[in-house]
Amino acid sequence: MINVTQLGYAGVNVVELDSLQHVLDKVCGAEVRRDGERLYARVDERHHRLAFYKADAMSLAYMGLEVESLDALRAAENELRGKGLEVTRATAAEREERAVLDMIHLRGPDGVRIELFFGAVLEKLPLKPGRAISGFVTGDLGLGHVVLACADRDAATRFYTEHFSFRLTDYIFWSEAEATFLHCNPRHHTLALMNPCFGMVPGQFNHLMLQVKSIDDVGRAYDIVLEEGIPMVMNLGRHTNDQMTSFYVKTESGFAIEYGYGGVEVDDHDWDVKVFNAPALWGHALQA
Ligand SMILES: [Fe+2]
Incomplete structure (x- = not known):
């Protein structure tokens, strides 16, 4: 049994970015960063918790489930492999893009990509919400x-x-x-x-x-x-x-x-x- 402490982040494939950016920024009050065909939304001290990727069809690209340590991540990898599940280690580029120390991933029911990670990168500056809000519960x-x-x-x-x-x-x-x-x-x-x-x-x-x-x-x-x-x-x-x-x-x-x-x-x-x-x-x- 792998102890998951929280949904740390999620990525979504989307067919449209402009109105989504407006909703995240001016309705939700997230701190939104546009990077070409990608959108990142920050809602607390973490670098970002939501990523949106321009794609041909909408789908959940991945969900990032947090474990409590690097040791727990290694143990999770061994446990899942021991059960015959196919587990892949993140590339350096994936770790950097997710802004985490380390990550492994596997496919869950209906092909959902589950990422297990530890070590979310924190931003030094306070959150700058897109509109005046009291803050997100994270x-x-x-x-x-x-x-x-x-x-x-x-x-x-x-x-x-x-x-x-x-x-x-x-x-x-x-x-x-x-x-x-x-x-x-x-x-x-x-x-x-x-x-x-x-x-x-x-x-x-x-x-x-x-x-x-x-x-x-x-x-x-x-x-x-x-x-x-x-x-x-x-x-x-x-x-x-x-x-x-x-x-x-x-x-x-x-x-x-x-x-x-x-x-x-x-x-x-x-x-x-x-x-x-x-x-x-x-x-x-x-x-x-
Ligand atoms: Fe709901």
């Missing part, structure tokens, strides 16, 4: 969460909970959707696995979530989205399970960015796994 909770559609949700759940230290948080079943929520630290979920519902195909990247420190950060972002007519997947609402108050920006590449406040945290010593029959307490209405 630290030991990690970047946020990602949601994927899986060909076999149960098999994917076993993969992440048997090879890695992901633990079951809860489930939501509604309409044609089945979702399993997993945590690796107190953040309610770092990874959510869904069946290929609502037209999603197996392996499809549905959304990533960024959490901010104030409901006013969310409210002001919502004002900007409404004023500028930026498309949404779902309007403002509050989730049943993690109780996050959030809304979902629809990117032109087809994935969503959930921008939220106030998610509950999991204490593994006192946590009951629940089953919900709806994703929202209120709001989160699907937008045309």
